[in-house]
Amino acid sequence: MLARHKVDVPASIPASTQGEGDVQRQPLCPSPECQLSVDVVLLSSCGALIGAHRKNLDDFGDGFPSDDSITDSTDPVKLTEDEETLKLLLLFMHKQIYPKVSGLSGDQLFALAEAAEKYMVFSAISACNVFIETNPKAFPVQSMFYGAKFEYPDIADAAAPFTIGKTLANIRAYANNNDTVVYAWLQYREAYIQVAERALTPTSTLHVGGREVPHVCKGWKKYLAATIPKLPRTTMNALSLFAKGEFDLSVYEEHSDLECPPCRMLAKSWRNDVRDMLEEVPSFHTFL
Template sequence: MVSLEPIVCPVRDCPIPIDVMLRSSENFLIGAHKANLSHHSDGFPDVDAVSDSSEVVDVTESTETLKLLMKFVHKRPYPNVSLLQDNVLLDLAMASEKYMVHSAMIACSMCLQFTAQKYPIRALAYAVQYGYAEIMDAAAPFTVFESMETVENGLNSESALFAWVGQKRRFEKGFGSN
């Protein structure tokens, strides 16, 4: 079911005409601008790639995540990501990496570096997947008391799990455990 609300840009008072529509995972349509997507990201198709302005582009992100992400592809003040709930911040961080919205990538990664202790396994998985050593360093110490099963379920790859096991062993040796 598609939303019956008018399709608008999520940026308040945006004067730019909508020329592409994004359909969220909940089937809500969000208005966007091909030129903005092209100029402010490296992950959306180029401005000339979508020719039909009535075309709908299906994406896997939630409506909330897409609305936040679209605020980073405008020449306006960006949202304060430090005020976002944990899962919303992580979802935005993942979407910003997927679509390579650099302004959102840096805002989210900096915030995650200082809040990784709140959700260390998800932060660690994100950091390993996208190569943020500072976030890995911030999150890893808060995961050493987690069970192997919990961490294995939370991390995205075997290499991340092996890195975690190495970190846990170093931690345990430092405290005289086996």
């Protein structure tokens, strides 16, 4: 398991809102319905002050400063998350209906999910994970990295097939220096590249009595002339179709109504090879 971080209460904090003579007003709790009194203040990475409740931080999470460590302190607790993420996270730390995560942008969703993991807010972890796993097409690259980082193989595996049509630059944009995952992705995509090679390359030899015998036949030429234009033009095109689940194996049989049995056999084995290779690509998490 990955280590979750305890947050240190800073010895001193910026006191910009506490000038001498100012009337101190407690920042509000982000939950509009909340009747609890604010007894701890969080300071976001962007400098926003957010009201919270010590008991809720303890009851709903693990990793926020404990009651003991902040008993005598009225200093805001400086955290590395942004204001929106902290406010959302706090909504998951009240006895109330939790907010939906389905409307969040990818950046917001994964910032929330990462913060939930860091502070072990299981209500938010569950909401994020259910959405991410059941919507792998929504943010496939971020989902893949998230699943890999926090050891959710099902999430990583659900998302990974939707990333194989991406470029390495697309992947690295979300890598956050996680080279292990990038390397795993390259190996995973390599397996699909091999499928693409077979998908785009006909074999014109038959196995006969342990020998490879080229099949020279007008029918085969005709079949290839009709079939090849219907295939993806490039390996990347093929990968994109695999990624979207839109590669149609029936293309190999559309023109295989041939008089010649060896021709029929070649067409069928082409289709079956591609089908089998697609099914046999290992799950993404096995490369991690």
